[in-house]
Amino acid sequence: MLRVLRQHGAQSRNEIAARVGLSRTTVSEITGDLLGRGVIRVVDTDAVERVGSGRPAERLALDPASGQYMGVDFGHRRVNVLVADAAHDIIASGTSRYEESAQWPERLDAGLALIERLSNDTGVHYGALQAIGVGVPGWGDRSRADGVAEVFAERFHAAVIVDNNVRFAGLAEALHAQTDSVRDLIYLRLSDGVGGGLVVGGQLARGSNGYAGELGHVTAVPGGDQCRCGKRGCVETVASVPAILGRCRRLGVPMESLDDLKAAVDIAHPVVDEVLREAGTAVGRMLGTAAMTLNPSEIVLGGDIVEIAPALIRQVTSTVTYELSWLTDAAPVIRPALLSDESGALGAIAALFHESPLLAGYEANVTTDGGRQWP
């Protein structure tokens, strides 16, 4: 019952009974006991949204003071922090920026300073902090992940999990999807780099070495531009934001930022349009293969460029749709991300609510402080 409340937030006794499969009478007995012990409390009634007659039902939730969960997302140029209480309400949030050239000690300092500032601003003292989820860019650098986990575990005496921040963002998208039952989803983010996250069969996929969803380094153009990974012609060399801006410049269109790109798109600049369509074709082919492999019900595209460049998205959609055209009942919904910059931190918190079936079998880097049971 506590798991239901932790996972789904405030619920009426009838909703709880339906979810746990117990009778209404039994649920009332148990909630009476939990209310008496102060573990849960009545938060409101369903009067507002209630359809039909009858007495409004009380909605119960975990006592927010009984736990806090922190999500931290270190991006290339900023760190986001969210703190949620046990009722799933966000009780503090903030962002701090740093230079892209900033090294890890500096990034960590920025994150920790932000967390302290949030405490001063909101009065949240992290006294009930149960666990911290930290998203970091990149994959597989186990020693860095361990180092980050240790810093947070020592500072807050809480359990810490560390994983790729794009994967966490994909998890957040799956949890916020239009339907309750997205069991197969591909998330792709086009940003300074290109990364992804997968939900397969209702679970966040990690792969055998933690690299599942590394979609930016699929070869899109054999023999193409040199990629930072050492190969040539990766999706990232065609469809990352720097790659798109650079390609426009090489074709004679001055362009330094997403604002410049937006201005060019607004006047339907033919060269820019062509560059975006080429990028969309490369992304679409890669996603077509990934979708043929996984048969997802949703493909989610994230990153600021998604809002700016509809031509790119149209091209992705038509390429993927063609690839899956013969599977008439299998066309996935292809949609922009619902969550924006905070999705990594939200996903990190979601990963802490480990009871989600999406995380069955999930094993990220976990560091536990000796005195605390995880989770």
Added chain:
Amino acid sequence: MLRVLRQHGAQSRNEIAARVGLSRTTVSEITGDLLGRGVIRVVDTDAVERVGSGRPAERLALDPASGQYMGVDFGHRRVNVLVADAAHDIIASGTSRYEESAQWPERLDAGLALIERLSNDTGVHYGALQAIGVGVPGWGDRSRADGVAEVFAERFHAAVIVDNNVRFAGLAEALHAQTDSVRDLIYLRLSDGVGGGLVVGGQLARGSNGYAGELGHVTAVPGGDQCRCGKRGCVETVASVPAILGRCRRLGVPMESLDDLKAAVDIAHPVVDEVLREAGTAVGRMLGTAAMTLNPSEIVLGGDIVEIAPALIRQVTSTVTYELSWLTDAAPVIRPALLSDESGALGAIAALFHESPLLAGYEANVTTDGGRQWP
């Protein structure tokens, strides 16, 4: 404890204790009770394989008479049947051929006649038949799958599951893998068609509509040869056995069968070698993207051509290896299938032993006869 015996076959009391996490004393008490009730029996001792001194330990197994499980694999030109007892021993097996043009009623008749013949030959009367797994070619034709399930359920009064036979073959490969712990595996079969099966995060993946692993219809050559799926240039148009034979013929090399291909490979025919390398490159690019998506620990290649055409496999291996070269610790093992023609039927039986963690959350077509509990 019964689950351990069903899943792992004969075990000593110490092995059982280790697997279920109970003390040796408790396990002995429970096995004593089960032996008394005839549910399990002593099958042998570990004397032969025993290292070191000490009294040989008895090995216990489910009483084979307590259940039978049937796997049926309908291919394009033959049906395979395997029957296992509750101790996982194969107690009957056979194959019956039909023309590729045979329609479903004829194929079903061939399968049922084979099953009856096996009974006459072996004395197995299917009296303890608990469940039947049926593999069929192709994907997604739900009404055919339902029809096949009904025929078997009515005939044998047993629970029936029906799924794609290549997916079942992939499951069998994962279960027979070199290590116990293959949680992420891609299986690809190059045959009359090209199909695949996936294990992701320790589970057989189906996708949102049952198409996961449909790797033969990824576009390999944009604008290439017409494929039976309606698209052009699919992997199947380049790397299926008929596609390879046809391409050789078009390049002036007479070739009608895998035997002809083998003869050409044996004399290192340069045109044939080039055709095989082209096919390998197409398969390798597709598998490279699939492997970047899923980060599997193993990629398994099945189909008779795998043994005949090492040049194809070398090309697949080098293409996939290049694609994953920057993930230095993530190179998957790429290997030929361990199981041959019977793998579909073996996988179908494995799917019936539903307790395997590989099948957590697995939902195939399931038909149950009213009088019998499933599973």
